[in-house]
Amino acid sequence: MGRVRTPRDVARRPPVPGGELATIPALARLLPFARPALPRLAVGLLSALGASLAALAIPRVLQRIVDGPLADGVRAGGLNTLWGPVGLVLLLGLAEAGLILARRTLVMFPANDVEADLRMTLFRHLQDLPIAFHDRWPGGQLLSRSMSDLGLLRRWLVFGQIQLVVSCVTVVVGMTLLVTSTGWLGLVYLAGAAPVSVIAFRFARRFRVVSRRAQDQAGDLATTVEESVHGIRVLKAFGRGSDALASFTGQAERLRTTELAKARAQASFNVTLTLIPELTLAACLVVGALQVHGGHLTIGALTGFFATVAVMGGSVVDLGMTLSMTLNARTAVDRYFDVLTTPNPLTDPDRPTAPPSAPGGAHVRLRDVTFRYDDATRPVLEHVDLDLPAGTTTALVGLTGSGKSTLAMLIPRLFDATAGTVELDGIDVRHLRRADVRRAVAVAFEDPTLFSASVRENVLLGIDDDTEDGGPGADGTGTRHDAILEEALDVAQAGFARHLPHGVETRIGEEGLSLSGGQRQRLALARAIAAHPRVLVLDDPLSALDVATEEAVTARLRDVLRTTTTLVIAHRPSTVALADRVAVLQDGRITAVGTHSELLATDAHYRYVISSLEDDAAQHGIGTLTPPEPALDDSARDGQRDAQHDDEATGARL
Amino acid sequence: MTSADPGDRLTRTESRAVRARSLTLLRDLLRPHTRLLTGSAALVVTATAGQVAGPALVAATIDHAIPALDQGNSRPLLVYGVLLVVAATAAGLANGAYVRAAATISQAVLLDLRRRVFRQTQRLSLEFHETYTSGRIISRQTSDLEALRELLDGGLTGVVANLLTMTFTGVGLALLDWRSAVVLAAAMAPAWLLTRWFQRRSQVFYRRQRTASARLIVQFVETMTGMRAVQAFRREAHTEREYGRYATAYRDANLDTFSLNGRYQPGLVLIGNLTVAAALAYGGWRVLHGYLAIGVLVAALLYVKRFFAPIQQIGMFYNSFQSATAALEKLSGLLAEEPTVVEPARPVPLPAARGDLRLDQVTFRYPRGPVVLPDLDLHIPAGQTVALVGTTGAGKSTLAKLVTRFYDATSGAVLLDDVDVRDLAGADLRRNVVMVTQEAYLFSGSVRENIALGRPGATQAEIEAAARAVGAHHFILAMPEGYDTDVNKRGGRVSAGQRQLLSFARAFLADPAVLVLDEATSSLDIPGERLVQRGLKTLLAGRTAIIIAHRLSTVAGADRVLVMERGRVVEDGTPTELITAAGRYARLHAAWQDSLV
Missing domain, CATH: 1.20.1560.10 (ABC transporter type 1, transmembrane domain)
Structure with missing residues (x-):
């Protein structure tokens, strides 16, 4: 709903090559397309x-x-x-x-x-x-x-x-x-x-x-x-x-x-x-x-x-x-x-380096990374150094708007750093093909985007469907993809998908069944997991989940993450619980890295950001971080799984 | 596709009904412009008359003025010359005026239709929007409207002009030489048959084209909206294939209509030229036998040639008419949708509600879905803050949507201050009951405008106060242009948490009697949530509030907690009561406590 509507497009339009051309040369730009005709x-x-x-x-x-x-x-x-x-x-x-x-x-x-x-x-x-x-x-x-x-x-x-x-x-x-x-x-x-x-x-x-x-x-x-x-x-x-x-x-x-x-x-x-x-x-x-x-x-x-x-x-x-x-x-x-003719500043290199193909998690490293949006005056990230050793899980904690999501987007190279480098196993991501980087790095966004396609296709989105059998959408019969799908749905506690009217073949997204925020988030998480990436970037992946589901997801995720390098953006201690270590982002800089308990003890900003019990955080925080017991007994959990006929599944996304 | 979107293959009766509906819409749209339409028809008559007068004057000059000149009488030549000038001037000016009049009508109709479609999309219930994709609405508002525009610009009245030209020409010819007119009349039979053939096929083809165009747009919009995910998961090749499929289908649909039209038009030309040849042969024969003056033959031939020039135009008009009708079929289908949540005919006024909420034996089921709320009785006294707790699918969001009347109860009633919400005018209800949801959508425009959505016309001070209250003021000021910062497309530059703060500020500004928060704080960080909690204390004082939250931190401040399960309230009490009762809430609370640090 635009209120004061200045001619946005005109204002935002970059200087146009050809804008001042005479009509005939302007139209002549079509020639390369029209040649065969x-x-x-x-x-x-x-x-x-x-x-x-x-x-x-x-x-x-x-x-x-x-x-x-x-x-x-x-x-x-x-x-x-x-x-x-x-x-x-x-x-x-x-x-x-x-x-x-x-x-x-x-x-x-x-x-x-x-x-x-x-x-x-x-x-x-x-x-x-x-x-x-x-x-x-x-x-x-x-x-x-x-x-x-x-x-x-x-x-x-x-x-x-x-x-x-x-x-x-x-x-x-x-x-x-x-x-x-x-x-x-x-x-x-x-x-x-x-x-x-x-x-x-x-x-x-x-x-x-x-x-x-x-x-x-x-x-x-x-x-x-x-x-x-x-x-x-x-x-x-x-x-x-x-x-x-x-x-x-x-x-x-x-x-x-x-x-x-x-x-x-x-x-x-x-x-x-x-x-x-x-x-x-x-x-x-x-x-x-x-x-x-x-x-x-x-x-x-x-x-x-x-x-x-x-x-x-x-x-x-x-x-x-x-x-x-x-x-x-x-x-x-x-x-x-x-x-x-808008030039693409983020392209594949002319001579791409072959992607490192070592199994397991990749070593991710941000070296002196500064990032500034094109039209902004101040950088969002300044001289960020962050090391994510292979196979570790790091929680990125910081206030809303501190640049966490921006940092996360640099790893799959959805944005390029303004200065500094982002490395994957020691290779600058700009020296790799974008597809290779993104095959290695999977993201679960904070706004889960689902496409108008079946649950299966949505979850298996990150899997190359070059193989004929059991590709997404194909009626794979007990293929590898089915196994991946099952596992991903299990880990993300997205079992509800199996109880949708047509099971995992149910069409969701805009043209299909509407799902609740929590359900969409779980599917987006399942999608990132299903890709079996070497690096997993999770942007506040559990925010829309209730406590019980969150616990269940956390418990399963820890298994999966064992072989993956993970960066998880966390707003709550329960999400931090997934991580081996925590990096604190404050005003565009990494100000501290350490374990949860270390940081609770030593870092005031971290305490401020993560602790709900502001005053007694110091005393309380020394404690361990064992995954809490599930709050609901098993029968209750089953009941929840069976609740496929819930309001969210049947209709209303609000 | 839903029933709102007729496919390409319709039965004969369906097809007729759909067509009738779209023509009714067209008539309805044109009705306010009857006078202007008549006026422009008059302009067209003038322009046409001026044009038709041309050959007649030329013929008269050759047959009468030149012989008169030979006899030393130059008056007829002068008269015809002046008449030609008058005719030309009239024709030219009338033509210009007509172009403007046609544009005025066309643009007015388009504006009217745009508004109707926009209003209709806003009026329709969420239930509708959950199946009718945004891409399809966009395609109604863009490419379908363009198809209509072509018809209107190409001259709804232009066809009158052309028909008139043909009539005038035909009558002129009949007066001049009725035998040539008979030749012409004979030529109308194949022209008519050709037109019928064209009509039948084009109806189908244009319907197909409209559908193909809508699909293409849907695919485009979805890909662009989800570009992050497309790129992150390397779906470019896949979406390109999909899009390519739709683009090819669209191209083929266009080709079909083009090739149909490409046979229809030359067909008409052929009929015209054959007629000219026939008229020439017949007329020439008669001249040779002395039955016909040369001048008359020349004029007759000109008339015949002229007669068929507009038939091509009419062919083109008919083509765009068919295209526009197909578009109108889609548009009228959208306009014919009825919202499931309807405005009361005689609303009960409720200027300022106290905020007393009552659910009276409410049952709810989604259409074709299972029962979500079997039978709910609930009273929330004015000013109470109620937290809803329960697993996914317990019916919490449904309850919220019934209270805000996004949906209507299947049976039973939702009462606000003892008035059934179905009896409240939309404006009254929305002023008194506001919901903030998890998805905090920002519109392109400034931060200020986005907050002001809560209460248009709010002053800068009020907007800032609202932002302060929810703890958003600080980060807004840190933005490049403060409150004037453009949030960009889909609020791209604002984090999810910040978006939620902005939508909280909206609610603050709206100042309703009943506030419903459905997972409105899920993306906030803890300090942010704490700020909002603090803000909520002020905001909720003296207000009825329903809070749905997975985070029990938000629940803690509530006066009353309802634990829901499978559409029923299974626990009901103050937080303290429920914790001591050692039920479900107590267990949830304990788990939550454990998760804190």
Whole structure:
């Protein structure tokens, strides 16, 4: 729900290469994509030209007939002389229709292929771009580029570009015909049409600006729609639907204003585009009649003139339409390339180091790491040194907003450190392929994202599905993947999934069954475990779990973590209990590393962050950290497992 | 896909009903613009008349003015010349005015429809949103609306223009030479058949295209929203394949419509050209036999040619009409959805509630689901802070959702100050009852705007006070632009704990009589939670509160604890009472105590 809505996209947009290009070079950036389609496009263009030439030729033939057999009249006995030209008209008519059919068929496929190709290229690029990019760009802007802008482009490719060339050629050929066949009359018409091109040029400049604004605003509107749906629960909880509607309306009103400005520009252009040629035509009529009267022109030539002008007049009006279409397409191309040419600062190295393949946990090391968000002034992390020996579990503890999650995101290289290095078994993660880093490192995010897919697919997300048998989604029959799935669900206490309507094949996520926060968190945890990574990054993985479930998860997790290097972000002592050692992050620096009890005894900040019993933390904290006994007896636990028909599973995610 | 989303294959009756629904929507949208529509139709008539006058004047000049000129009379030439200027000017100006009028109508209709869809999405119950994905709503609001826009811009009235041109041209031709008009009339039969063929097939194709486009958008939105997970789990190749599949389906759907249209249009051209040839042959024969003046033939041929120019336009219009109707089918489907939680027809006013809550024999089951609350009787006196404790699935969240009326009880009643919540106006209910949930969604905009969501129009001082009360003030000030900092997309730069603090501040600002906290503190760190606890003491004083929390630290301050299991309250008492009672709560409490340090 945007309230004060400055043109976000415009403001945030990086300086655009090509933003100042002329329309033709701007559109020429499409060439690499259009190359395979060029031959067909060219033939299509020829067909279109042929069709319009046929259309132009028909009046000429009519002129012949009027001047020839008909003027000679009955005395020539010329019924036979009539059939020839009639046959010609028929042929031309067939040719026109045939060529139009050919053009459409020829252009249709490549144009749609180009669009699909552009769309896939954009999608690939977006997936390649780092999270930082996605944090910055509103979703609606990306969506509007991928759908409406490319849709505009498709229509331009199918109709616009060819129409543009054809209209221009028609006008030029028509003019030439007029001038050569009717001399002065043609020149008069030509003189009248000249100002149109100047006006068209000025129109183009004005229109382009408005067109860009309209498309940007449409993208912002899409963003607002997206947010209003994703945030529907908040809007409902506070009863702010009408406020959201009001602000959406304001935004839509602004878009309407822009669109109306666009229409006004189009309207005045249309007026000049019809008025000037038509007025010239009136002059030509008078001049032509006088010329016929003076014997300088035949009636047939005058008829031919007007027939040609009739055909051309259509093209002139079309030119107005196709010009604005071209300008819209150009804006679409600009907007598209804004994203496509955004350089990716987080890429695979040119010569990637082979990933270390030692079994078991990897040794993770952060050396003098500083991290600052692109648009921030102060770094979030400063000179962080953190050593995570292979196979150990380290809890990262710090106040909310101290940079814990940011630090965690550096390990799977979702972000790159601004300075310093993150190493995996001694290798800088930037020297490894991203896929290799992320195969080694699995993350459970604090916001568990589940996809519209089955529980199985969601949990087995991090497993390469290159193996044919038992890949995620396949009806694996007791394969390795099934075992992994079972284990992961067990460890994460996500057994509820088996009792969903279709068991682990139940579709969840946005398009499926809604799950509660705790359930989603457990599945996200199961997903990270199932990946069997060498390094596991858990971002506050137990926050939404109740005490009993948390204990059960903790107990099982400790087994799993034995062979994995783990960094777990913890807000509570119960989560810290998973760890061998604790690192304290304060104001972007690691201020202390040690065991829980050591730190409780020595580190005041740690005590402040982790202890609920502020005052007696010191005394109490010396104690050991044995995993507490489960609070519920077994029968109660079973009862809980059976409670698959719970409110959360059946429906409501709040 | 739910019933709200008609598939591509419908039975004949379904198809008709869906189509009728979408046309009703179109009529409804256009109704307020009847006058402007009439006006623009008049403009179109003027423009068309001016255009049609052209060939007639040319013909008249050739047939009458030139002979008159030969006889030394230049008046007719002058008259026709002036008439042509008048006609051209009228046509040009009317055309410009018409473009503006059409845009005015089109944009007004789009705005109206956008608002309707937006309002409808806000109005629909959560139950609906749980199955209808955000991507589909977005696709309704974007690509479906664009399809409609093409129709409206391409000229709903433009078709009137073209039909008029054809009528005028036809009538002009009939007056000029009725025999040529008969040739023309004969040509209408194949044109009609072709159009019928096109109509039948395009209906199916455009429906398919709309569905394909929606699927593509859904996939796109989901991937972009979940980009972190996509990248972290190296799903790029997989999602690319999936997306590629939908993109191909979309391309094919587009190709189908293009190729259909690509046969329809040249078909019309062919019919037109054949007619011209026929008219020429017939007319030429008659000229040769002296039955027809040359000028008349020239004009007749021009008329025939002109007659078929708009038929192409009409073909294009019809094409966009079919596309728009398919989009309207989807849009009207969304608009036809009825919320399961409905506003009362005659609401009972409740300006300021005391906060007395009563659940009277409440049963609840999710649609097609099992019973969650079998039979619940509960009274929460005004001002009491109640903590709900129990395992996942005990029905705690359901209770919260009934009290806040996100859902309605299957039977029984939820009463606020002895008024059934179903009898309260939405505004009254939401002012008095506010819920804070685990998922603290932030909208793009500043921190200030996000807090002010709790009470639009709150002053800066009030906003700061709320932030202070929950302990968020400090970190907000530490942000680059303080309260004006943009939280960015999905609050990317704010940690989960900070987001929860911000949503707490919202609730603080909203100042309701009843506050429901559903796992609202789960991501807070301990100091943060402590601050919130402290804030809660002030916030909850004199307020009714229902707190659902896994952390018993939040529960400790409650006046009363309800332990729920399988939809029933199994323990009910003050925290101290329950601890001494040595029941479930006592066990939970002991475990929690152990987990502390």
